[in-house]
Amino acid sequence: MRKRPARAATLAAAIALVLSAAACGNVTEESPTSEESDGNEGSLTVVDDVGRTVELDGPAERAVILNSYGNEFAQAIGAGDRVVGFDRVSASRLPYLEIAGDEIVSEDLQEINYESVVQLDPDVFILPRNGAWQEASEQLETFGIPVVVATAWDFDVFHETVELLGEVFDEEAGARQVSGFYDEIFGLITDRVAGTEPVRVYWETEQPYLTGLPGSGFDQIIVAAGGENVFGDLDTGGDEQSETTVDPVAILERDPEVVVHEFGPSAEPTGQGRFDTLADELTSRAGWENLSAVADDRVFVTNGWATSGLSKAIGALYLASWLHPEEFADIDPGDYLARWAEEFQGADLPDDDAYVQRVG
Numbered sequence: 185m186r187k188r189p190a191r192a193a194t195l196a197a198a199i200a201l202v203l204s205a206a207a208c209g210n211v212t213e214e215s216p217t218s219e220e221s222d223g224n225e226g227s228l229t230v231v232d233d234v235g236r237t238v239e240l241d242g243p244a245e246r247a248v249i250l251n252s253y254g255n256e257f258a259q260a261i262g263a264g265d266r267v268v269g270f271d272r273v274s275a276s277r278l279p280y281l282e283i284a285g286d287e288i289v290s291e292d293l294q295e296i297n298y299e300s301v302v303q304l305d306p307d308v309f310i311l312p313r314n315g316a317w318q319e320a321s322e323q324l325e326t327f328g329i330p331v332v333v334a335t336a337w338d339f340d341v342f343h344e345t346v347e348l349l350g351e352v353f354d355e356e357a358g359a360r361q362v363s364g365f366y367d368e369i370f371g372l373i374t375d376r377v378a379g380t381e382p383v384r385v386y387w388e389t390e391q392p393y394l395t396g397l398p399g400s401g402f403d404q405i406i407v408a409a410g411g412e413n414v415f416g417d418l419d420t421g422g423d424e425q426s427e428t429t430v431d432p433v434a435i436l437e438r439d440p441e442v443v444v445h446e447f448g449p450s451a452e453p454t455g456q457g458r459f460d461t462l463a464d465e466l467t468s469r470a471g472w473e474n475l476s477a478v479a480d481d482r483v484f485v486t487n488g489w490a491t492s493g494l495s496k497a498i499g500a501l502y503l504a505s506w507l508h509p510e511e512f513a514d515i516d517p518g519d520y521l522a523r524w525a526e527e528f529q530g531a532d533l534p535d536d537d538a539y540v541q542r543v544g
Contacts, residue, residue, distance in 0.1 A: 230351050232333040233341060234313055240330055241307065243354030248301055250293055250311040252277040252449065253336035256493070257349050260528040261358030269304045277450050277489060280531035298323045308352060310334050314424065339401035342366060342495040362494075362528065369497040369520060370408065373504045376511040377410030383507040385411040386440035386477070389427060390448055390488075392465075393435070399426035402446075405496045409504035414438035436471045442484070442506055443477040446499075449488030451531060453538035459485055463543035482506065483544035490539035493524050502540060 226242040248269030249255050255274045258267050259281070271290045275283040289304065290296040293315035301309060301324065309324055311317055312335040321331045332352060334345050343363055350359025387402045388395055396402030398419050403426070406413045415430060415438070422428040445466055447458075462485045472478050484506060491499030498521050505512035518536035525533040 228351065230332060230348060232348065233335045233338075233345065234317070234333045236333065238330050238332050240332075240352065244307040244352050246304070246306045247353070248289055248304060248306045248309045250274070250290055250296070250315055251336060253492075253495070254310060254312065254334060254349075255281065256529065257334075257336045257346055257362065258353070259530065260362045260494075260524075261346065261350055261353065261355040263349070263353035263355050263358070264530070266353060268306060269301060279450075279452055280529065296320060296323075301329070302327050308332055310349075310352070312337060336495070337401075337492075339404050339495050365523070365528070366494055366497045369494070369501050372515070373408060373410075373500055376515075377408075377504055377508055380410045380508050380511065382410060382412035384414050384439070384441045384476075385503070385507070386414050386435055386438070386443045388443070388445045390446065391429070393429050393432055394427055395430055397422045397426045397428055401425075401492075401496050402427075405500040405503060409500050409507055411442070411503065411507050414440045432469070432471075436475065439476050441476045441480070442482045442503075443475070444484045444486060444491075444503065444506075446486045446488045446491055449490075449492055451489045451525075451529075453534050454487045459541050459543060467544045478544055481542065481544055483542070485541055485543050487539040490521055490536065493521065494528075498524060506542075 228240050228242065230238050230240065232238055244263075245266055246268045247258070247263070247266055249258055249267050250271040252274040255267060255270060255278060258264055264281070268287060269289045270281075270283050270287055271292060272288050273292055274281070275288055289300040293311060296316060296319075306329060309320055309329050309331045311320065311331070311333065313333050314335070317331055317333045324331060332348070334348050335341060336345050338345070346359045346362050350356040385406045386395065387406060389402060395415055396413070398413070398416055399422070403413045403416060414435070418428070443466070445462060447462065463483070466472065466483055466485070467478055477483050486499070486502070491502055493499070498517065501515070501520055502517040505515060505517050521536050521539070522533050525531045
């Protein structure tokens with residue numbers, strides 16, 4: 185049985201809809217008393233992440249969502265039980281959702297089985313802006329299935345995305361709870377790092393020497409956590425997520441005081457063997473024995489499910505505690521990870537060292 189977030193079950197049900205469609209995620213309620221609204225009672229209009237106005241028959245009771253971050257958000261706001269179709273990556277990353285094989289309609293964000301989508305008869309099809317939303321709109325229009333673009337992985341539009349999903353599912357109260365938790369974390373970080381000296385950070389994402397540049401979520405959490413991205417001066421180039429592969433020699437020259445290697449996300453607890461293997465690989469790189477981070481035992485390896493959780497808010501808190509341990513001496517980031525997992529995802533969580541470890 186799929187687990188449900190305990191927080192969502194306690195939320196008040198009736199929330200007035202916001203009467204504006206001027207910004208992303210706003211919603212307009214159709215007038216139920218207007219003669220012109222004949223047959224449209226309960227329908228709503230949302231403006232999605234790419235500025236499209238999308239008409240829905242009403243709050244979604246059945247949805248297909250592609251992208252694990254979108255499915256995490258749906259679960260967190262209390263709409264997880266209304267998601268009937270997923271991508272295979274979500275099934276792999278979020279095992280606690282217990283996604284069945286016949287609920288998987290795509291391999292990723294591009295390779296979509298539209299016949300399977302139609303068979304599930306969803307009220308809405310949701311995917312991020314880097315998914316094949318144009319193709320999906322064309323393919324599903326004939327079947328009357330609206331497509332909403334909501335980019336849950338994007339740090340920059342966190343609040344707008346959560347609000348948008350709250351409107352689509354009529355779970356605005358749940359959306360506010362999620363936003364409130366996010367704001368609580370960043371409020372804590374902001375207070376504690378105020379007045380501290382920035383600490384030089386090299387954050388590596390999945391592949392060796394692949395790092396985030398300004399414009400990426402990783403660069404943003406480094407800065408928010410009171411750090412300085414050692415590649416923060418590279419303000420051009422990179423892929424669509426502002427990531428790029430750097431010269432190994434440049435890392436030695438920039439001498440980070442803290443190194444973080446984040447590997448691909450999965451809520452499946454990471455085996456110790458993987459941490460050990462990554463620790464050996466990182467600390468044995470040519471010249472790394474001279475890095476300040478290695479010399480001072482400030483190298484961390486993380487599972488992206490934990491440190492990219494809640495649009496990287498959890499990762500920002502972990503990083504802030506590593507950069508400024510004195511200011512966060514009374515704070516255990518693992519407590520916040522546990523809240524995210526148990527209260528908002530309805531998932532059991534082992535000790536957080538199953539996801540995050542200091543390795544050198």
